[in-house]
Amino acid sequence: MADTHRITFEPVDIEMEVGEDEKILDAAFRQGIHLMHGCREGQCSACKSYVLEGEIQMERYSTFACNDAEVADGYVLLCKAHAFSDCTIELLNFDEDELLGGVPIRTVTTRIAAIEAVTRDIVSLRLKPAEPFEFKPGQYADLTIPGTDEHRSFSMATTQSTPDELEFLIKKYPGGRFSGLLDDGLSVGDELALTGPYGSFTLKDGHVLPVVCIGGGAGMAPILSLLRHLNEIGSTRPVRFYYGARTAADLFYLDAIRQLGANLNGFEFVACLSESMAGADGIEVEAGNVTEVVERREPELHRSEVYLCGPPPMVDAALTLLEASNVPKDQVFYDKFTSPAAG
Structure with a gap:
């Protein structure tokens, strides 16, 4: 049996135990501690923290998420980190309301x-x-991919208002281990194991700033969930939704978006088409990448909360725009699909 060690998190003064054979982030989830996280694959840096004391080693990770100089200075990604002694870790990103009050996994x-x-x-x-x-x-x-120990992560598009049904919007990738089964391998009635929930791409209680959503591809799913929730609680926050696609044929759920928007304050939906404007009758459309359109239409982004979800290039471009627009980091929430292998 693997040795266990005690982890102390600062500046929140929370302690927990972790086995040498489990990742620190997983150990936290197991004990009801909801640390900030994103991809959980060592690629997004959401769980990046600083080791004040103790011995920690990491499994394979992306140097874009934590570069060699940062690792040498003591930074780690908790989703890839194993403790081999008692440790004190400084959390760089945390939500005090979520830490001990998140939904159990x-x-x-x-x-x-x-x-x-x-x-x-x-x-x-x-x-x-x-x-x-x-x-x-x-x-x-x-x-979980049937017949294996592997899993793929997907956002819910629904809310708790439909407890008997969960919807996921899944992009198919060539050779995708899970998405390939959607064409041949999975059928209505089949069992699937589901584990969660994960992620901090959530609306915060009591916030009043306008909401700007920027999405692309299957990133439509969590944004739909947010819009449905805002609709259900009768929110008065202004909402604008920019969705990036290549052509009008890549747009979907337009009727559902219109219905949700009819009950939201100052709602705008803008389809941003990067390749062709043909066939986009009846909806508001602008030419260009979604971040280009947002930059043209949102001169005061810093006065909004911004929710991003989509392919990595889109999210990276949006984060660059938000930084240039002086949007405070605590007003930015995002999920990023880490690689085609996620399919």
Whole structure:
């Protein structure tokens, strides 16, 4: 049995135990401590922290998330870190409300209720959980690839208002281990194990700033969840949603977005088409990449909370724009799909 060590987190004064054979982030989840995290694959830096005392070693990670100089200085990614002594770790990013008040992570059995293509490369997967699965709008879960110990992470598009159904919007990638099964391998009625919820891409109680959502591809899912939640609680916050796609054929769920927007304050939906404007009748469309359109139309981004979800290049470009627009980091929330292997 692996040795266990005590981890002390500063400046929040929280302690926990971790086995040498488990990652520090996983140990925190197991004990009901919800540390900041994103991809959980060592690629996004959301869980980056600083080791004040103790011995920690990391599994393979991306140097874009934590470069060699940072590692030499004592920075670690908690999703890839193992402790080999008692440690004191300084959290660089944390939400005090979430730390000990997040939704417990658990595994539930689900059955497939529907598999439906919504564009040429995005599929709606609807699951019926065998027991209630609690999550916050904007969060994601792991779906286990049948017959393996591997999983893939996908955001929920629904909210708790439909407890008997969870919807995921999944982009199909060539050779994708999970997404490939959506064409051949998974059928209505099949069982899937689901673990979660994960992620901090959630609306914060009591906030009043306008909401700007920037999405692309399957990043539509968590944004739909946020919009549905805002609608359900009767929010009065102004909401603007910019969705990037190549052509009008890549747009979907437009009727659902219109219906949600009809009950939201000052709602605007803008489809940002990078390749062709043809066939985009009846909706507000602008030419260009989504970040280019946002830059043109949002001169006061720093007065908004910004929610991003989509492919890494889109999210990276948006983060660069937000930094140049002086948007405070505590007003920016994002999920980033880490690689095509995520499919």
